[in-house]
Amino acid sequence: MPARGPSGPWQRLKPVDLDPLESMGLPSKGETRLLDHKNQERYYTKIVERYLSFCSDATDRDALLHKFGSLSIGKERDRSSGTDTSIASGTTASTASTASAASTAPVAPPFPVPTLSQTGTKDLSAVLMALRKLREGIVASKRIDDFATQAYLFNVRTAILVKHSESYHPAILYLLRTIHPKHPLTSFELREVTGYLVLDAACRRGDLADAFALRNRYKLRDAKVDAILQALARDDFIAFGRVKRTVDGHQAKFLEFCEDGLRRHTLKCFGRAYLSVDVPYLEKATGATFLELVERDGVGWHSDGSKVVIRSIKGRS
Known part of the structure; x- marks a missing residue:
């Protein structure tokens, strides 16, 4: 019987089960693999697969909306600046590009990881973080094409459904300020994205003046967005509720930011009149x-x- 050789330490270790979305790091922290266009596309495919898996676990529309609603930020908002006043523990500020370009890139704002109220939402939290890594890779590689547009639009729509402004707001600005001038969006995409930016200013930040200014700057013509702005300007909760029943799921998420405040104002009016x-x-x-x-x-x-x-x-x- 042949003698057994000494077993190496690697034979006694359990293989690491690494999440594919967590296998990549942040380009702003030195990760270079996401600077390659092919790696970006493969990583995006994994993100979409994880997102579709999350959606398919829901039995119906109400269950899916409940899963999205269970992912919350859980912090007070600073309406004057539109940013959070605190950050989640364990998260740090990062730069907007790779370490090689750190000397010229501005410091990125804090990116709080959403609070998980249910274990089933872990996948969606991982998707949001992975989308941030992908965005940093696209920015650092200076990629502006159909793929960059598609990835950013997917990021915006997904983050809006969980009301994660730290994900959708910078993505909207990058689409409008950087991608669109060099690689124009379609008329439908441009109206969709500018509508989100206007609603974010009016509903989340509570700045109607800026909302109307953005509407005029981008020449937005959207009857539903106009109806929302008019209802907010008049503090008309009845008109607000009427238009809320006609908007899509993404626009409805913005209305949730200001619904409680508008209702309380209506109650005060009843109490005085x-x-x-x-x-x-x-x-x-x-x-x-x-x-x-x-x-x-x-x-x-x-x-x-x-x-x-x-x-x-x-x-x-």
Whole structure:
């Protein structure tokens, strides 16, 4: 019987099961593989496959929307600047290009990783981080073509569904300021992206003046975006709710940023202008049942049959 040779230490180690999306690092941290165009395309294919796998796990539309909604940032927003006031633990600031171009590239803003409220959303979190790596690779390699446009549009649409502004906002700006002047978007893509930029300014940042300025700068002509801006300018929650039922899923995500604030403003108007109001009209005007208004918004009114008593006038003694 032949003698057994000494076993090397590698034979006792369990093979590492590395996620394909995590196999690449950030180009701003020295990763060079994503500077190659072929590697970018292969990496993008893996990202899309992971995203489709995430979507196919949902049994129906409502389940898919719930999965997207379960991925939240969970931080206060700085409306004046449109950026987060804090960053998630373990994340660091990075530059916008590779280390070789670090001397000329500006420092990139912090990129908070979304908070996972369910384990099933881990794939989507990995997709968002992988898209950031791909964006950095495209920028560092100065690639401007159909693939760059497709990758950035996919990034914008995916990040909007989870309301991750740190992903979609810089991608929108790069599409409009860098890619479009050299490799024009189609008229549909341009209207879609500029519409998102206008809605982000109006709904997330609460800056209507900037929203109208962006609308005029890019000559946006979109009836639904115009209706949203008009409803916000008039603080008209009824019109806001009406147009919300007609927009697509991406535009509806922007409306979620300002819906609660607009509802609270409407409730304040009711409190100052009415002694009582019919329950159906109140629920139509606020887009919520009276019980939801009491539990969620903390209104101190009470129901009296078909009416809601807002203020009671005491009789003279």
